Amino acid sequence: MIATVQGRPVGVAHMFFQTRPVAWLEGVRVHPDYRGLGIAGKLNRKLVDYAASKGATVARLSTDLDNKASRRHLSRTGFKLLQLYPRYTSKKPLVKQPSGLSRARRYNDTLWKRVKSSDTYRNYKGLYAEGWTWYPLTSQRLRDLVKQGSVLQTKDTPSNGQALSIMIPGGEGYTIGYLSGKPDQLETIARYLRYLLSKAKSKRRVRILVPTSASVERTLRKSGYSKTGTTLVYEKQL
Numbered sequence: 001m002i003a004t005v006q007g008r009p010v011g012v013a014h015m016f017f018q019t020r021p022v023a024w025l026e027g028v029r030v031h032p033d034y035r036g037l038g039i040a041g042k043l044n045r046k047l048v049d050y051a052a053s054k055g056a057t058v059a060r061l062s063t064d065l066d067n068k069a070s071r072r073h074l075s076r077t078g079f080k081l082l083q084l085y086p087r088y089t090s091k092k093p094l095v096k097q098p099s100g101l102s103r104a105r106r107y108n109d110t111l112w113k114r115v116k117s118s119d120t121y122r123n124y125k126g127l128y129a130e131g132w133t134w135y136p137l138t139s140q141r142l143r144d145l146v147k148q149g150s151v152l153q154t155k156d157t158p159s160n161g162q163a164l165s166i167m168i169p170g171g172e173g174y175t176i177g178y179l180s181g182k183p184d185q186l187e188t189i190a191r192y193l194r195y196l197l198s199k200a201k202s203k204r205r206v207r208i209l210v211p212t213s214a215s216v217e218r219t220l221r222k223s224g225y226s227k228t229g230t231t232l233v234y235e236k237q238l
Contacts, residue, residue, distance in 0.1 A: 001046050003030070003039050010034040013043040015051060015059075018135050023051035023238075025061040026133065028070075041077050048077075052238040059238060062132050065230035079234040083125045085209045086217060088225035094194035101192050104151040104164075107143040115142060115164065120180035123211040127233065129177030130168045134233050137166075137178065152192070154185045165189045173197070176208040183219045190223035 003011035011030040018024050025047050030039045048059050060082070063070040104111070115121055115137070127134040128141075135141060145151050145166055156162040163181025167174055174193050179186060193206035209231060210216050217227070 001043050001050070003043055005034065011039045011043055013040075013047055015047040017051070017054070017056065019138065020055060021057040022136055023047075023056040023059045024133060024135075025059055040073055044073075044077055048236065048238065057238050058235055060134065060233060060235040062134055062231050062233045065232055071232070074234050077236075079236045082233045082235045083123075083127075084212050085129070085231045085233065086212060086227055087229045087231060088208045088210070088217070088220040089205055089228040090190075090194055090223075090225045091197070091205045092194055092224050093198035094191055094224070095198050097195045098188045098191045100155050101152055101188055103149050104146045104153050107146040109139075111146075111164075112139045112142055114162075115180070118180055120178075123213070124178060125211075125233070128166050129175065129209045129231070131170060131175060132231065134177075152189060154181060154188060163189060167193070169203075173203040173205040173207065175206075179208060179210055179216070183215060186216060186219045187223045190220055190225060194224055 001013050001015070002009050011034065012027065013025065013029070014027040015023055015025045025044060028040050028043055051059055061079070063074070065084070121137070124137070126137055128137045142151070150167055152165045152167055154163040161182075163185035164178075165176050165180065166178040167176050174196055176189065176193060179189065181189070190208060193208070197203055197206060207228075208220060208225065210220070
């Protein structure tokens with residue numbers, strides 16, 4: 001969607017359908033000379049109206065905790081905060097590979113049922129992250145992620161069960177956009193990402209996004225990560 005003033009483009013925003021009922025909004029940009037005039041709000045409202053006309057029942061987007069202007073704009077346009085996700089980052093390569101971790105080789109319904117019934121799934125609000133975009137974690141999405149080699153698992157043990165994470169490669173590094181397991185398992189996964197930095201010289205950082213949790217965040221700090229921000233996901237029922 002493009003906003004114009006006397007034929008001149010002064011703002012732009014983007015929307016796409018993640019599933020039939022879910023629209024994702026992103027990339028609102030307004031020319032500096034035209035900020036403060038409500039253009040961003042008009043762009044978002046137009047995108048929401050368009051999404052609703054095509055059958056969407058919910059619209060979502062993300063912003064940063066420090067982006068106060070965006071948060072004010074969202075509150076004025078009827079978006080409600082869905083969840084906060086602290087971001088933990090490390091640029092410290094780890095030479096020794098942690099043991100007991102592998103990529104899931106095959107999808108099955110048991111894997112999906114275990115994910116969907118977990119407290120972690122509920123805390124993530126049924127979403128996972130690929131950068132700044134948060135997707136619904138559905139059975140089909142999990143199937144595709146397994147096929148892509150993006151699902152990491154620890155060994156299944158009687159005492160701890162099996163930890164699971166979703167790892168997405170990017171231009172600058174790797175992102176864990178979903179992390180579930182006991183503290184020692186989470187530490188194994190977090191350290192494995194640092195190990196990947198030592199193997200791929202083009203990757204400069206690894207990042208993990210989790211719902212706010214004192215114990216999980218303590219584990220990430222113990223694993224060589226530091227908090228670098230907080231992503232906020234908003235949604236609006238249409």
